Amino acid sequence: MTASQVIKRGELARRSGCNLETIRYYENIGLLQPPERTASGHRLYPPGDQARLGFILRGRDLGFSIEELKSLLSLVDSHPYSCGEVRDLTNNHLASVRAKIADLTRLERTLADVSARCEGGDVPECPIIDTLFGRGPGAR
Amino acid sequence: MTASQVIKRGELARRSGCNLETIRYYENIGLLQPPERTASGHRLYPPGDQARLGFILRGRDLGFSIEELKSLLSLVDSHPYSCGEVRDLTNNHLASVRAKIADLTRLERTLADVSARCEGGDVPECPIIDTLFGRGPGAR
DNA sequence: GTACTCCCTGTAGTAACTACAGGTTCAAGC
DNA sequence: GCTTGAACCTGTAGTTACTACAGGGAGTAC
Structure with missing residues (x-):
């Protein structure tokens, strides 16, 4: 594991194999939290967000719906789940x-x-x- | 077979088990031809249209997409298919x-x-x- | 004549994205 | 310092196959 800096949306899309627009979509519907931005408005994703997107994509591959993923993530977010x-x-x-x-x-x-x-x-x-x-x- | 008069949309929906709005939708997208109308604009479906809707619904139950049903129906429409x-x-x-x-x-x-x-x-x-x-x- | 159901139209909403238009910002080369 | 091109930003529309709704006109029973 060497990837441990913040990256922008394009790089996140490349690394995760997710469509660029889908990342913004997941933010809009609340699956991903709005990330920090640069002064000019570019999104910056820390490793935690990268892992969370990975979680979402794997869940999606397993056929979980967005709503199911929301439930799953809210469980994960509540320690201890x-x-x-x-x-x-x-x-x-x-x-x-x-x-x-x-x-x-x-x-x-x-x-x-x-x-x-x-x-x-x-x-x-x-x-x-x-x-x-x-x-x-x-x-x- | 006793049902051989023209019927209106609501009756067609009841007989076929199809949602009322779906019939209009199928007309809009060209799966069903626009039927004759009464002077005041109410649609009148002859037995041929009723059979065609049945065809569409059975095809739908078999998982054919709208596009596939369009192809199938255009084959049926071309005698001999x-x-x-x-x-x-x-x-x-x-x-x-x-x-x-x-x-x-x-x-x-x-x-x-x-x-x-x-x-x-x-x-x-x-x-x-x-x-x-x-x-x-x-x-x- | 009025009450009630049926029918008409266009439009918006559903799931889960994807794509586009029109406009900044960033990074590299000269 | 300037220009060029890629990458980023936003909002909006399109996809599939319907379904639902709002606001109105038509038909029928009493």
Whole structure:
């Protein structure tokens, strides 16, 4: 770890891999605190802010919503934070991810099924279109 | 099939289960053609439009985007439509659904893993927070 | 004739950004 | 000291797929 000075927004974007505008957006919605500025108004991010952005980006990659990240961060900000609340939030999120997977898996089966019937080519009309018009055997 | 007269927007919404405003939205973006109107401007939907909305709603349930539905409908509108193009569109969509499932499944494993380590309770700090700060063993 | 529901329009709000326009400021080279 | 170009600043609009609302006109029952 050698990066331990304040940096500007462009450098923070480069280091974190985050879009430049997204950093300002996160500040606007309160995920990042407004940082110190130079006399002329340029933002200056100390290492703590850099770590916080990393936290946000990793959370985002794990599919946490902005609201969930806000909750998570407010827990982190309150020393000592409650590990149980963090776990609850994670488990709730996990449940919604699992629900989404289940939904998509049902979808996948329907699509695969309909596509396979089309590829068989042993029907006069297009079974995909029939399904969408609610006419085919695959109608939900 | 007994429903074969023209109906107004509210009735179409009730029959199809579609939100009232969504019907107007679909007209605005060109998914539904502008229907005939009464002298005073009320929209009148013949059975063809009702079937078309059903098509759109079923496609939507299968996760097709508006743009994909536009393509699908323009294929349907061109008689005779190419069954191969319909299948290609469906298979592309299927591929993206599968990719999404794969993404979410990876996510699910990470979340479940991190949550399980927290529930073990045999660590001094919260492993979920550690992961998000890029400190824990679960850091991606 | 009035009360009530339905329908009309345009516009704004949602999530989570991303992009743009129009204007400073900074750093380097000459 | 001056100029050039990159980087920064701000506010605002666009993205997807709707949903909701405000303020008005139309249709129907009593």
